[in-house]
Amino acid sequence: MLKRERIRGLRRKLLGSTLAGWQKRIGFAFVLPTILYFLMVYFYPLFQSIRLSFYEGGMGRPERFVGLKPYEMVFTDLFFWQTVRNTLYFVILSVPMTVTLALGVALLLNRIINHRFRDILSATYFMPLVISLVAAALIWGWIYQPIYGLANFILSFFGIKPQKWLSSISQVIPSLATINIWLRVGFDTVIFLAALQSIPEKLQEAAKIDGARDSQVFRYVTLPLLNNQIIMVLIIELIFAFKVFDQVFVTTEGGPANASRVIMMYLYDSAFKWFKFGEASVVAVFIFTSLLAISVIQWVFLRKTAY
Amino acid sequence: MEKQHDSYLRIKRKFISWILTALVVSGAVLMLMPFIWMFLTSLKRPEEILRVPLTFLPDRLFNLQNYFEIFKRQPFHLYLWNTFFVSGVSTITSLIFSSMAGYGFAKFNFPGKEFWFFSIICILMVPFQAIVIPLYQWVVQFGLINTYIGLMIPHFISAFGVFLMREAIANIPNDYIDAARIDGSSEIGIFFRIILPMVKPSLAALAIIKFLWTWNEFFWPLVITNSEEMKVITLGLASFNTMYYIEHNLATAGAMVSIVPILILYLAFQRWMVKAVVMSGVKG
Numbered sequence: 172m173l174k175r176e177r178i179r180g181l182r183r184k185l186l187g188s189t190l191a192g193w194q195k196r197i198g199f200a201f202v203l204p205t206i207l208y209f210l211m212v213y214f215y216p217l218f219q220s221i222r223l224s225f226y227e228g229g230m231g232r233p234e235r236f237v238g239l240k241p242y243e244m245v246f247t248d249l250f251f252w253q254t255v256r257n258t259l260y261f262v263i264l265s266v267p268m269t270v271t272l273a274l275g276v277a278l279l280l281n282r283i284i285n286h287r288f289r290d291i292l293s294a295t296y297f298m299p300l301v302i303s304l305v306a307a308a309l310i311w312g313w314i315y316q317p318i319y320g321l322a323n324f325i326l327s328f329f330g331i332k333p334q335k336w337l338s339s340i341s342q343v344i345p346s347l348a349t350i351n352i353w354l355r356v357g358f359d360t361v362i363f364l365a366a367l368q369s370i371p372e373k374l375q376e377a378a379k380i381d382g383a384r385d386s387q388v389f390r391y392v393t394l395p396l397l398n399n400q401i402i403m404v405l406i407i408e409l410i411f412a413f414k415v416f417d418q419v420f421v422t423t424e425g426g427p428a429n430a431s432r433v434i435m436m437y438l439y440d441s442a443f444k445w446f447k448f449g450e451a452s453v454v455a456v457f458i459f460t461s462l463l464a465i466s467v468i469q470w471v472f473l474r475k476t477a478y
Numbered sequence: 479m480e481k482q483h484d485s486y487l488r489i490k491r492k493f494i495s496w497i498l499t500a501l502v503v504s505g506a507v508l509m510l511m512p513f514i515w516m517f518l519t520s521l522k523r524p525e526e527i528l529r530v531p532l533t534f535l536p537d538r539l540f541n542l543q544n545y546f547e548i549f550k551r552q553p554f555h556l557y558l559w560n561t562f563f564v565s566g567v568s569t570i571t572s573l574i575f576s577s578m579a580g581y582g583f584a585k586f587n588f589p590g591k592e593f594w595f596f597s598i599i600c601i602l603m604v605p606f607q608a609i610v611i612p613l614y615q616w617v618v619q620f621g622l623i624n625t626y627i628g629l630m631i632p633h634f635i636s637a638f639g640v641f642l643m644r645e646a647i648a649n650i651p652n653d654y655i656d657a658a659r660i661d662g663s664s665e666i667g668i669f670f671r672i673i674l675p676m677v678k679p680s681l682a683a684l685a686i687i688k689f690l691w692t693w694n695e696f697f698w699p700l701v702i703t704n705s706e707e708m709k710v711i712t713l714g715l716a717s718f719n720t721m722y723y724i725e726h727n728l729a730t731a732g733a734m735v736s737i738v739p740i741l742i743l744y745l746a747f748q749r750w751m752v753k754a755v756v757m758s759g760v761k762g
Contacts (some may be wrong), residue, residue, distance in 0.1 A: 194586060195589070196588075198587065198588045199588040201582030201669070202583060202588075204575055205575050205578070205579035205598070209601060209635070209637065213604065216609035220609055223611060283502070290748075290749075294748050295509055295510060296506060297755075298513065298741075300755055302741075303696065303711075303712050303736060303737075305694075305712040309516075309715055309730065310730065312719065312724070313516075313519060313730060319528055321515055324532050353512065358755070361752055361756050362756060407759060407760065416607075416697060420716070421716050435607060452611055455609075455610070458607060459605060463603060
């Protein structure tokens with residue numbers, strides 16, 4: 172018996188040592204297809220994007236190195252800055268609202284004791300997340316229809332005059348932001364709800380026994396414990412909203428009078444409408460670095476707040 | 479006196495709690511409203527949707543005319559098939575290669591391991607639009623415009639999948655693998671017979687999320703296809719809106735057709751799907 176064990180141990184040892192070099196190759200073989208794929212389909216194009224941003228030319232036209240000229244073209248283009256402004260306006264209208272609403276919904280859901288009921292409700296809030304942005308845009312385009320749409324019909328009950336929604340210069344971004352809130356609120360709710368349920372009830376009860384009012388319990392006990400989730404969700408929503416494209420493309424195509432032209436549409440148009448790959452790449456680099464900056468900020472924040 | 483005050487408080491509390499529940503339920507109804515409205519509109523005749531003031535219910539509840547009409551107007555069945563094919567194949571390739579890479583990163587040592595893993599994680603931070611132009615040039619160069627391969631190129635392997643599978647596989651005790659090796663299993667055999675069956679939940683999560691993403695993808699197909707036969711469902715839907723006059727009864731029917739498979743999936747695997755979407759959203 173003992174002998175057998177020893178033989179087995181010896182065998183394992185021997186096999187292990189002979190396998191060391193062999194194992195390295197096996198391990199590498201498992202990851203090699205993936206590495207090659209990402210090099211070809213992600214890293215090379217990313218590098219190319221940066222390179223192209225110093226070149227002129229597009230489909231059929233020869234590429235020519237022009238230095239910083241595409242940057243100059245884009246950054247002196249007032250139209251570009253208008254798309255940046257539109258995008259930021261969209262972000263500011265949709266992100267804080269989404270996160271606040273989600274926090275409210277999560278707090279309300281957290282109070283519900285019946286698990287089944289709570290699950291059904293949170294699944295309902297989550298539903299818009301599984302459909303395509305294009306389908307969502309189509310539905311909302313119809314809801315916002317100025318004459319026959321549901322939105323104006325509902326407003327009429329409150330005695331509010333029909334609005335022009337997506338075809339009004341001043342209302343188009345708020346209307347698009349509303350779609351975005353509808354799309355995203357469930358995602359944040361699920362994250363907040365999970366966080367809320369992991370908070371031991373004892374903490375809140377202890378505060379209540381000490382005489383804290385509900386609002387105080389929320390402000391001084393619950394909210395600080397959600398700090399990390401709030402920052403995380405804010406960043407995710409910020410990135411998502413910054414990249415908005417599908418909904419705008421389908422509903423307004425940037426109109427009316429470019430009031431809803433967002434930065435991704437500028438990229439799309441300069442690349443695939445006018446085939447100015449240099450300038451489009453500048454926008455790509457701009458978007459990439461902006462989002463990278465946001466991610467770095469998130470990283471710094473989360474490190475600071477974690478304990 | 480004291481007792482009366484207590485019961486008053488209790489009633490007040492109950493009332494507030496009731497109000498708060500009603501609030502969150504009506505919020506949920508509000509969230510459902512666009513879905514319901516889409517469904518109802520898809521059952522209406524063209525003249526029905528142009529009523530002022532509007533009527534909620536369609537005149538005939540089972541009027542499926544719009545659904546027949548969209549398949550007549552556009553090759554919608556083709557769009558559905560294309561979307562299904564592209565999503566299905568890229569889901570399968572993602573499952574295979576992401577779990578292979580996850581296994582390699584989790585259970586082996588080779589030079590440059592950390593570097594490569596970190597690089598792949600970094601991909602999660604790169605917005606697709608940052609690489610779309612060179613990728614497009616690349617696809618044009620190889621004549622892959624309007625092909626399935628072209629449509630699937632950015633979807634074959636998922637970086638999120640590599641991350642997910644590595645986490646899952648790292649949790650498997652090494653003893654299982656060592657034991658199988660001593661029993662003389664081949665490395666491929668270990669992967670398929672030991673590793674994969676133990677990470678089924680993660681594989682399912684990855685399959686769901688990958689299928690969902692590819693099904694709903696719009697930007698890349700928009701760039702890469704221009705022929706009717708290669709369109710995917712999102713492009714078919716968008717084409718309702720590029721016309722001068724939008725036939726909302728047809729557009730909503732089209733949207734229903736594109737959403738229903740996903741909603742069935744959602745109702746069946748609701749918990750998993752929520753988890754998968756949240757996970758990928760947090761990491762991606």
